[in-house]
Amino acid sequence: MSDTTQTGPVLAADGTPLKRSLARALRMQKMRALMLIAPLLVFILLTFILPIADMLFRSVENRIVSDTLSETVVTLKDWDALGDEAPGEAVYESLYYDLFVAAEAKEHTKLGTRLNYEETGISSLFRGSGRKVDDVGEDHVKAIERANDGALKDEALWFEIMTGGSSAEGNTGLLDAQRAKLSQLTGDSFAGDIGFVPGAEISALFPRMATAYTDFALFTAIAEEDVVAEEDPWETVFVAFATAVQSAGGAEKLASYTGPGAAELTAAAEALAELEPISFKAAFLDMDEDWGDLGNWRTIQTYSPNYTSGYFLNSIDMQKGPEGAEPRPENQQIYITLFQRTLVMSLVITGSCILLGYPVAWILANLPTRSANILMILVLLPFWTSLLVRTSAWKVMLQQQGVINDVLVWLGLVDDAARLVMINNQFGTIVAMTHILLPFMILPMYSVMQTINPSYLRAAKSLGATNWTAFWRVYFPQSVPGIGAGSILVFILAIGYYITPEIVGGTKGVFISNRIAYHISSSLNWGLAAALGSILLAVVLLLYWAYDKIVGIDNVKLG
Amino acid sequence: MADASNTDAFVEFERVQKSYDGETLVVKDLNLTMPKGEFLTMLGPSGSGKTTCLMMLAGFETATHGDIRLGGVSINNIPPHKRGIGMVFQNYALFPHMTIAENLSFPLEVRGMGKSTREEKVKRALDMVEMGSFGGRRPAQLSGGQQQRVALARALVFEPELVLMDEPLGALDKQLREKMQFEITHLAHQLGITTVYVTHDQTEALTMSDRVAVFDDGRIQQLAPPDQLYEEPANSFVAQFIGENNTLEGVIKEISDGRALVQLDGGELIDAMPINVSEVGQRTRVSIRPERVEYNKDRLQEGVHTLKAEVLEFIYMGDIFRTRLKVAGNDEFIIKTRNAPDQVRLQPGQQIEIGWLPEDCRALDA
Numbered sequence: 034m035s036d037t038t039q040t041g042p043v044l045a046a047d048g049t050p051l052k053r054s055l056a057r058a059l060r061m062q063k064m065r066a067l068m069l070i071a072p073l074l075v076f077i078l079l080t081f082i083l084p085i086a087d088m089l090f091r092s093v094e095n096r097i098v099s100d101t102l103s104e105t106v107v108t109l110k111d112w113d114a115l116g117d118e119a120p121g122e123a124v125y126e127s128l129y130y131d132l133f134v135a136a137e138a139k140e141h142t143k144l145g146t147r148l149n150y151e152e153t154g155i156s157s158l159f160r161g162s163g164r165k166v167d168d169v170g171e172d173h174v175k176a177i178e179r180a181n182d183g184a185l186k187d188e189a190l191w192f193e194i195m196t197g198g199s200s201a202e203g204n205t206g207l208l209d210a211q212r213a214k215l216s217q218l219t220g221d222s223f224a225g226d227i228g229f230v231p232g233a234e235i236s237a238l239f240p241r242m243a244t245a246y247t248d249f250a251l252f253t254a255i256a257e258e259d260v261v262a263e264e265d266p267w268e269t270v271f272v273a274f275a276t277a278v279q280s281a282g283g284a285e286k287l288a289s290y291t292g293p294g295a296a297e298l299t300a301a302a303e304a305l306a307e308l309e310p311i312s313f314k315a316a317f318l319d320m321d322e323d324w325g326d327l328g329n330w331r332t333i334q335t336y337s338p339n340y341t342s343g344y345f346l347n348s349i350d351m352q353k354g355p356e357g358a359e360p361r362p363e364n365q366q367i368y369i370t371l372f373q374r375t376l377v378m379s380l381v382i383t384g385s386c387i388l389l390g391y392p393v394a395w396i397l398a399n400l401p402t403r404s405a406n407i408l409m410i411l412v413l414l415p416f417w418t419s420l421l422v423r424t425s426a427w428k429v430m431l432q433q434q435g436v437i438n439d440v441l442v443w444l445g446l447v448d449d450a451a452r453l454v455m456i457n458n459q460f461g462t463i464v465a466m467t468h469i470l471l472p473f474m475i476l477p478m479y480s481v482m483q484t485i486n487p488s489y490l491r492a493a494k495s496l497g498a499t500n501w502t503a504f505w506r507v508y509f510p511q512s513v514p515g516i517g518a519g520s521i522l523v524f525i526l527a528i529g530y531y532i533t534p535e536i537v538g539g540t541k542g543v544f545i546s547n548r549i550a551y552h553i554s555s556s557l558n559w560g561l562a563a564a565l566g567s568i569l570l571a572v573v574l575l576l577y578w579a580y581d582k583i584v585g586i587d588n589v590k591l592g
Numbered sequence: 593m594a595d596a597s598n599t600d601a602f603v604e605f606e607r608v609q610k611s612y613d614g615e616t617l618v619v620k621d622l623n624l625t626m627p628k629g630e631f632l633t634m635l636g637p638s639g640s641g642k643t644t645c646l647m648m649l650a651g652f653e654t655a656t657h658g659d660i661r662l663g664g665v666s667i668n669n670i671p672p673h674k675r676g677i678g679m680v681f682q683n684y685a686l687f688p689h690m691t692i693a694e695n696l697s698f699p700l701e702v703r704g705m706g707k708s709t710r711e712e713k714v715k716r717a718l719d720m721v722e723m724g725s726f727g728g729r730r731p732a733q734l735s736g737g738q739q740q741r742v743a744l745a746r747a748l749v750f751e752p753e754l755v756l757m758d759e760p761l762g763a764l765d766k767q768l769r770e771k772m773q774f775e776i777t778h779l780a781h782q783l784g785i786t787t788v789y790v791t792h793d794q795t796e797a798l799t800m801s802d803r804v805a806v807f808d809d810g811r812i813q814q815l816a817p818p819d820q821l822y823e824e825p826a827n828s829f830v831a832q833f834i835g836e837n838n839t840l841e842g843v844i845k846e847i848s849d850g851r852a853l854v855q856l857d858g859g860e861l862i863d864a865m866p867i868n869v870s871e872v873g874q875r876t877r878v879s880i881r882p883e884r885v886e887y888n889k890d891r892l893q894e895g896v897h898t899l900k901a902e903v904l905e906f907i908y909m910g911d912i913f914r915t916r917l918k919v920a921g922n923d924e925f926i927i928k929t930r931n932a933p934d935q936v937r938l939q940p941g942q943q944i945e946i947g948w949l950p951e952d953c954r955a956l957d958a
Contacts, residue, residue: 491652492685494672496699497750503673506698510689 089570092563095341098333100217101144102131106337114331114355125313125324126276129169130241133269134248136163138219138256150558151343151352152332158323167268169316172308173275174268180304184297191270192262194294195246197232201292204236204243211247219256227254229261238286239277245269272311278302279310331355344564368548368565375545376572378463379527383474385467386523387516390474394515397475398482412475420469424536427465431456431537457539465537470526474519481515517584525573545569601664602628602786603649603754608658610644618644620810622658626788628753631780633789635797636807637833645807646756646790651675662754673702678747678755678785682762684739686731692718692742693727699750717749718742720779737768744776748783755780757789761796773800794834798822806830823881827868828956831879838885838925840878841958844869852955854878858920862897863950868957875958882914882928884952887944888936898947901925903938913937919946 045054099106104127112120135141145159178186185191196203208230212223229250236243249270250261277283287302317324335353336343343353350366351358360366393412397405415423430436433452441447455461485508493503531546538547545565552562580586603626610619619641626632634642647653648660651672659666667675686695696714705713718724721741731739740760747755757776761769777800780787791797797804798818806813806821806829813833814826825831832839842856844866852866854876862878869876886892887901904923905916912928915938919925927946929935938944 486683486685488681488683488685489687491650491672492679492681493687493698494652495650495675495677495679495756496702496746497673497676498698498702499673502702507687511687 088559088563089567090563091560092344092567093340093342094560095336095343096217096339097144097147098336099339101135101140102128102333102337103214103218105131105333109330109334109337112330112334114327114334117327119314119325119327120330122312122314124330125317128317129166129272129313130245130269132159132162132166133267134215134252135218136166137252137267138215140218146557148332148336150347150556150561151336152328154323155329155332158321158329162317162320162324165320168320169313170268170272170275170311173305173311174271176304176308177271177275177301180301181297185294185301186265188265189262190294190297191246191266192229194292194298195231195235195243195250196229197234197292202233203230204233205230207231207236207243207247208251211244211251215248215251221256223251223255225255227251227261229254232292234290234292238290239274242270242273242277245273274298274301275305275308276311279305279308344560345568347561348564348568368545371543371545371548372568372572374459375528375569378459378466378542378544379524381463382466382470382527383520383524385463386471386474387520389467390471390478390519391512391516394475394478394482397479398485399487409479412472415469415472420532421536423469424465424533427461427468427537428456431461431464456537457542459538459542461537461539462534462542462544465533466527466530469533470523473522473526477518477522478512478515481518482512485511513584517580521577521580524576528573529569600627601625602630602662603788604659604661605645605649606659606661608645608648608655608660610641610648610653611656617656617810619648619655622810622812624805624812624815626786628786629781629784631777631787631789631800631802633791633797633801633804634807635791635794635804635833638792640807641810642790642805642807643758646758646788649754649788650677650679650756676750676752676754678750678752680743680747680755680757680760682759684731684743684760686739686742686746688731690730691727692723692729692731692734695731695742696727696746696749699746703750713749717745720748721745721775736764737772740764740772741775744779748779748785752785754786754788757787759791760789761791761793769796776800798834806833808833824867825879825954825956828877828879828958831954831956836882836926836928838880838882838919838922840880840920840922840925842876842878844872844874844876844955846872851950852876854955856920860897860899860920862899862953864953864955865951867954869955876955877958878953878955880948880953882926884948885927885946886948887927887938887946889945892947893949896947896950898945901944901946903940903942903944905940906938917944917946 043051045051047054105124108124108127109120112124132141135144141159141163142156145156148159149156215221216223227250229247231243231247231250246266249264249267253259253261253264278287284302287299290298323329331354335355341353342358346353346358347361348368350361350369352361353359393408397408397412400408428435432438433454433456435456437455438447438452442449442452447453455464489507489511490503493507494500498506528544529546530544531550534542534544535547535550538544546569549562549565549569552558552565577586603624605622605624608619608622609617611617622641622645634645636642644653648655649662651667651670655668660668662675662677686692687698690698693714696717697710700710700713714727715724718727721744723738723741723745726734726738726742731742734742743760747757760776761772764772773796776789789797789800798821801818803815803817804821805815808829814821814830816824816826821830822834825834828839831837840856840862842854842862844852845855845861846853847866847870850865852864852869854862854864856862856878864876864878892898899919901917901919903915904918907914907916911931913931913935915927915929916923917925917927
C-alpha cells in the first residue's frame with residue numbers, strides 16, 4: 034500500500050528488482066521439478082511424439098521418385114504433360130540409366146509400388162522393365178565386346194581405361210556425387226575405399242560412361258564386396274560408350290583421347306559404325322508399350338517433387354493431375370464418405386452414451402456410499418474384461434442366429450424367416466461401441482454429480498420449483514461440465530476406434546481407422562495412412578477447439 | 593384436540609414422530625404450537641432431532657406419525673414446492689451457475705410472475721439486505737456474509753409467511769455472526785414473518801428468539817422465552833445446556849414453603865428452590881449460575897447457609913473475573929464477577945465463604 038507512491042519496479046532488500054530475485058529463488062525449485070518429470074518426458078518424447086511426428090511426416094514425404102529416378106525427373110521437367118506427345122529421347126535415355134542402377138539395387142519395384150497407388154499398372158511396368166533393361170543396346174554391347182578379338186571383354190582393361198592409368202589425375206568429385214546418389218537410392222551407406230577413382234580425362238570426354246562405371250564400381254566394391262578390376266562392367270558402360278561415339282562429335286572426342294586402351298576403344302567405335310545409333314525410346318517401347326502411355330509419364334512427372342500433397346488429396350477423394358487437384362473418378366471415392374460416417378456414428382455413440390449414462394451417474398451419485406460402491410463395480414466391470422471378449426459377445430448376441438433374435442422369434446415378435454439384421458452394419462457398431470465406451474461417460478459425470486450438493490435441489494423446491502424445474506434449472510446446468518468431459522472423452526475415443534467396428538461393423542459400419550489400418554498393414558501405403566491419420570487428428574483438434582470456444586474447456590471437470 | 597379453532601396457532605406439530613430405520617425414534621411425540629409472527633429457535637445438541645423437525649416442516653422429510661399443520665391446514669401430503677415456505681440453508685445453497693439477481697428471480701419465475709414485477713421485487717429484496725449493487729455477480733464472487741444476506745433475501749423475496757433457517761450463521765466468523773443475528777431478527781420482526789430457526793449455538797438462540805425450544809433426545813425439554821430459559825431451567829439438561837452452570841449433588845432433606853433444604857454429599861446444608869423434585873429423600877442436582885454466587889459477606893443475606901471454598905485459579909478476562917473454586921468436593925465450581933473498581937481479586941489458595949439467594953439456586957432432577 035505504501036508502494037503506491039513508488040514508481041518503477043519494486044526492489045528486493047539487496048537492491049535487485051524483486052521480480053528477478055523471485056525468479057532466481059524459484060529457479061532451483063523449477064529445476065528440481067523438471068528433473069522429477071524428466072524420465073517420463075523422455076519416454077513420451079521417444080515413444081509417442083517422435084513416432085507420431087515421423088508418421089505424420091510420411092503423409093507429405095515423396096523422396097522415392099526423385100531418389101530412384103534422379104536423372105529422369107530432371108529431364109522430364111520440361112516435358113509438356115498436357116500435350117499428346119510422349120517424352121523425347123533424352124527422357125528415355127535418363128530413364129535407362131536410372132532404371133538400370135535401380136534394378137541392380139532392386140529399388141525399382143518399390144518405386145513401382147509407390148506409383149501404383151496413383152496409377153494402376155505402373156508396378157508391373159517397372160517390375161517387367163527392370164528385368165529387361167539389361168537388353169537395351171544388346172547388339173552394340175556385343176559389337177564392342179567382339180571388336181579387337183574381344184580385347185574389351187577384359188575387366189582389367191576397362192578398369193585401366195576408367196582410372197586413366199595409375200598415375201593419372203582422378204575425378205573425386207564424380208565419385209563423391211555418385212556415392213551420395215547411391216546411398217540416397219538404397220538407404221545404405223556407400224562410404225569407404227573402393228580402390229577406384231574415375232580418371233579426369235575420361236570423365237571429361239565421356240561423362241556418361243564414367244558415371245556409369247563409377248556406379249558399377251561403387252556397387253561392386255561396397256554392396257557386393259568384390260574387387261572392381263575383376264568384374265565385368267555393367268552394360269550401361271558399353272551403352273554409354275556406344276551412344277557417345279555414335280552421337281555428333283563423338284568421333285572427334287575419341288580421337289582426342291590419349292589414355293589407356295585408346296586403340297581398343299577406337300577399334301570398338303569402328304565396329305559400331307555398322308550399327309544404327311541406339312534409340313532408347315524404341316527400346317523401352319519394345320520392352321513394354323505402356324512406356325508410351327502419357328498417363329504413366331504424367332504420374333511420374335506429377336510425383337517428381339520431394340514433397341507432395343498427393344496423399345492428402347487422395348484422403349479427400351481427390352487426386353493430383355497435371356493441372357492440379359481434381360476429383361477422383363466416382364467409383365474410387367470412399368474417404369469423404371468414411372470420414373462423414375465416422376463423425377456421424379461417433380456423435381450417435383456419444384449421444385446414446387449420454388442418454389444411458391446420465392441416469393446411472395445420477396443414481397450412483399445419490400445412493401448411499403455402500404450401495405454406490407457395489408453399483409460402481411458393475412460400471413467398472415467391463416474395464417476388467419478384454420475388449421475383444423466384449424465385442425465378440427455382442428457378435429454372439431446380435432447375429433441372426435444369435436441370442437436376441439432367438440428370443441424374439443421364441444416370443445413370436447419376429448418371424449423366423451425375417452430375423453433382424455443387427456450385426457455387420459452400423460447398428461451393430463453403435464450398440465457395441467456404446468456399451469464399450471459407456472464407462473468413460475459415466476465416470477466423469479459421476480464425479481461431477483458427486484460434488485453437487487443435494488441442498489441445491491432442496492433449495493429449488495423450497496423456492497417453489499417442481500421436481501422437473503428443480504432438476505432442469507438447477508441440477509442439470511451444474512452437471513453439464515461432467516457431460517462435457519464425458520462427451521469429449523467418448524467422442525475422441527470413438528472417432529479413432531478400430532477393433533470393434535472391424536469385428537461387428539461389416540462393410541457399412543467400419544470407421545476411417547479401419548481404412549488406416551488397412552493401408553498400414555495390407556496395402557502398405559503408409560503415406561496415405563499417415564495423411565488419413567493427420568486429417569483425423571486435425572478434425573479432433575478442430576472439434577476440441579470449437580468445443581473450447583462454445584462450452585469453454587475450463588467448464589470440463591474430470592473429477 | 594386443538595384444531596383450526598385455535599386462531600393463534602399458525603404452525604402446529606401434533607404428536608409428531610419420526611423414525612429413519614424403523615427401530616429408533618429420532619423425534620418422539622413432538623407437540624408445538626407457534627403463533628403468527630413469532631421467532632422460534634430450535635436449540636439442541638447435534639442428533640437431538642431439531643433439524644429433522646425443520647425438514648419435516650419444509651417437506652423434505654415425512655413424519656412417521658402425527659400431524660403438521662400450517663395455518664390450520666395439514667401439510668403432511670403437500671410437496672415442498674407447494675408449501676410456500678422460505679428456507680435459508682446452512683451452506684446458503686445459492687445456485688452457482690446463476691447471478692445473484694437470477695437466484696432471487698428464480699422463485700418468482702417458477703411462480704409465473706412477469707418480468708417487470710420480478711425485477712422490482714428482486715431489487716427491493718436486495719436493497720432490503722443492502723446488496724442492491726451486487727445483482728450481476730455470481731455467488732462465488734461474494735464473501736460468506738454477503739452470500740448469507742443473498743440467501744436471506746432469496747428466502748424472503750417471494751413473501752412467504754413462514755421462513756425456516758437451518759444454522760444459517762454457522763460458517764461466519766464471530767463478529768459477522770453477531771451483526772447478522774441482529775439483522776435477521778430485526779428483519780423478521782419488521783416484516784412480521786414467522787420464523788423457525790435451528791441452531792446449536794445457545795447465544796444465538798438467546799439473543800434472537802421470542803421463544804426457544806430446547807431439544808434433546810427427540811423431545812422438547814423446555815419451551816420458553818430466553819430469560820425464563822436461562823433463569824428458570826426446567827430440568828438439569830436445560831440448566832447444563834444453557835449458559836454456564838455450577839452443579840452440586842445431594843439429597844432433599846426437607847421441603848416447605850416452596851423452599852427445599854438440601855444436604856450435599858459432603859454433609860453441608862444449603863437452601864434451594866424445588867423445581868422438579870417433590871419428595872424428601874430424593875436425590876437432586878442443585879444448579880447455581882456462576883454470576884449469582886456471592887463471596888462478599890456484606891452482600892449476603894442473613895440466615896442463608898454458606899459454604900466454605902478454596903480458591904484454585906483466578907482468570908482475568910477483561911470485563912469479568914472468572915475464579916475456579918473447590919466447593920463441597922467439586923473443584924470445577926466457577927464464579928464470575930464484574931470487573932468493578934471495588935471488586936476484590938481472589939488469590940489462589942485463599943479460603944473464602946460463599947453463598948447465594950435461595951431463589952437463584954434450583955434443585956433439579958438428578
